Amino acid sequence: MENKIITKYWNKIDPLNIQDYIKVGGYDALKKFIRDMDARTALEEIKKSGLCGRGGAGFPTGQKMEMVAEKTEKKYFICNLDESEPGTYKDSSIVDNNPHMLLEGIIVSALIVGAGKAFIYLNGHYEKQKEILAHALEQAREKEFLGKGIIGSCYDLDIEIFQGAGAYVCGEETALINSMEGNRGEPKLRPPYPTDSGLCGKPTCVNNAETIASVPWIIVNGGEAYSKIGASCSPGTKLYILGGAVKKPGVVEAPTGTTIHKLIHEFGGGISCGKELWFAQIGGASGRLITENELDTPLTFSRDCPVPLGSGAVLIVDKSVNIYDLILSWTGFFRRESCGKCVPCREGTFRLHEIAGRLKDGEISERDKEALEDILWTLNNTTFCPLGKFAATAMSDAVEKLGILGD
Numbered sequence: 049m050e051n052k053i054i055t056k057y058w059n060k061i062d063p064l065n066i067q068d069y070i071k072v073g074g075y076d077a078l079k080k081f082i083r084d085m086d087a088r089t090a091l092e093e094i095k096k097s098g099l100c101g102r103g104g105a106g107f108p109t110g111q112k113m114e115m116v117a118e119k120t121e122k123k124y125f126i127c128n129l130d131e132s133e134p135g136t137y138k139d140s141s142i143v144d145n146n147p148h149m150l151l152e153g154i155i156v157s158a159l160i161v162g163a164g165k166a167f168i169y170l171n172g173h174y175e176k177q178k179e180i181l182a183h184a185l186e187q188a189r190e191k192e193f194l195g196k197g198i199i200g201s202c203y204d205l206d207i208e209i210f211q212g213a214g215a216y217v218c219g220e221e222t223a224l225i226n227s228m229e230g231n232r233g234e235p236k237l238r239p240p241y242p243t244d245s246g247l248c249g250k251p252t253c254v255n256n257a258e259t260i261a262s263v264p265w266i267i268v269n270g271g272e273a274y275s276k277i278g279a280s281c282s283p284g285t286k287l288y289i290l291g292g293a294v295k296k297p298g299v300v301e302a303p304t305g306t307t308i309h310k311l312i313h314e315f316g317g318g319i320s321c322g323k324e325l326w327f328a329q330i331g332g333a334s335g336r337l338i339t340e341n342e343l344d345t346p347l348t349f350s351r352d353c354p355v356p357l358g359s360g361a362v363l364i365v366d367k368s369v370n371i372y373d374l375i376l377s378w379t380g381f382f383r384r385e386s387c388g389k390c391v392p393c394r395e396g397t398f399r400l401h402e403i404a405g406r407l408k409d410g411e412i413s414e415r416d417k418e419a420l421e422d423i424l425w426t427l428n429n430t431t432f433c434p435l436g437k438f439a440a441t442a443m444s445d446a447v448e449k450l451g452i453l454g455d
């Protein structure tokens with residue numbers, strides 16, 4: 049069964065040349081959509097595929113698209129390319145290696161939901177990717193894959209790049225929309241969800257770049273073929289970002305349901321020479337810590353999966369790493385990135401970072417230990433958006449699984 053969908057042509061075609069992508073079947077999904085399908089039949093293929101969001105939450109893509117498609121007013125489609133999770137660079141790698149696959153996915157997805165305008169919300173630091181995308185957009189317009197009357201059809205669509213200012217929370221879809229509207233980049237209360245009231249109050253479908261890049265393959269090969277790849281609860285392939293103590297770090301594509309053990313040994317070439325595995329962190333700084341006896345856990349987007357896949361970052365930590373430095377860096381990140389809208393997160397991330405500092409200096413008191421329990425509970429249960437929970441995850445696991453507080 050096909051295991052490479054998104055990365056199939058990486059390093060084989062020139063990403064700056066649309067003709068190279070066309071030669072290997074690029075834009076065939078768009079042509080098929082225009083000539084042989086309509087929005088409804090294409091949507092059915094996405095639903096059949098079982099594709100679920102690769103931005104972290106794993107929401108069924110077809111279901112989200114349908115919620116927007118059934119609205120009759122003006123609508124928008126947004127590709128979320130904010131990608132600010134530490135250790136995560138899969139979405140920028142898609143742009144670097146095959147930007148037209150992403151554009152084709154955006155075009156087809158936008159036409160499925162009936163949007164006349166799409167945006168790419170780009171990470172504030174991605175200057176190189178901005179240039180690549182601008183160049184690719186120009187080429188797509190020249191070929192009439194974008195604009196008025198796409199390849200002779202009655203479909204119109206344009207795509208605009210919107211570059212954020214680099215805040216992590218702006219990857220959250222309501223904060224992202226706020227920032228596009230010129231408001232403070234902080235999350236909004238849901239409901240209403242963006243599918244009902246998103247950009248400028250209009251129904252908006254926000255999808256992650258990796259999710260969208262899977263769409264052309266599904267349209268060409270059919271939803272059923274896609275649904276047979278990987279884990280049945282959340283089918284398809286996933287981009288994993290291997291980092292830390294592995295011999296071959298980088299982005300790899302493997303079916304969902306692949307175990308961490310397999311990722312390390314088959315895809316990452318094994319643990320780096322002279323190093324001994326301690327634990328793995330799955331999903332970036334907001335991810336859970338996995339110890340050696342859990343390495344055979346298949347990674348999926350199912351709610352039953354004990355290890356949320358999140359962004360797909362897999363950090364391998366060896367025994368020579370100073371855990372207190374690592375904790376200080378995680379907590380510092382969330383303290384900096386808390387948007388300050390709600391007290392539990394604004395204060396909680398600040399206090400967590402203070403305690404992490406004392407932990408590193410060997411000055412942690414009994415009072416700190418009690419406060420830590422309180423802060424972690426508060427972050428886990430009372431914050432306005434998931435960033436609070438994210439800030440608590442690694443510290444909670446470090447306490448429970450690695451015993452960082454001692455006896």
Ligand SMILES: Cc1cc2nc3c(=O)[nH]c(=O)nc-3n(C[C@H](O)[C@H](O)[C@H](O)COP(=O)(O)O)c2cc1C
Pocket residue numbers: 100101102103104105106107109128129130131132133216217218219220221222254255256257259260433434435
């Ligand atoms: C704090 C925070 C940061 C997020 N950052 C991103 C991000 O950088 N990219 C992304 O696609 N989704 C991110 N998300 C998830 C988005 O809110 C949203 O669920 C996603 O873009 C939907 O696309 P999908 O269904 O294709 O996954 C973030 C969520 C939270 C709570």
Ligand code: SF4
Pocket residue numbers: 217234235385386387388389390391393394431432433434435436
């Ligand atoms: S949890 Fe943190 S990031 Fe989210 S709204 Fe509250 S302060 Fe902002």
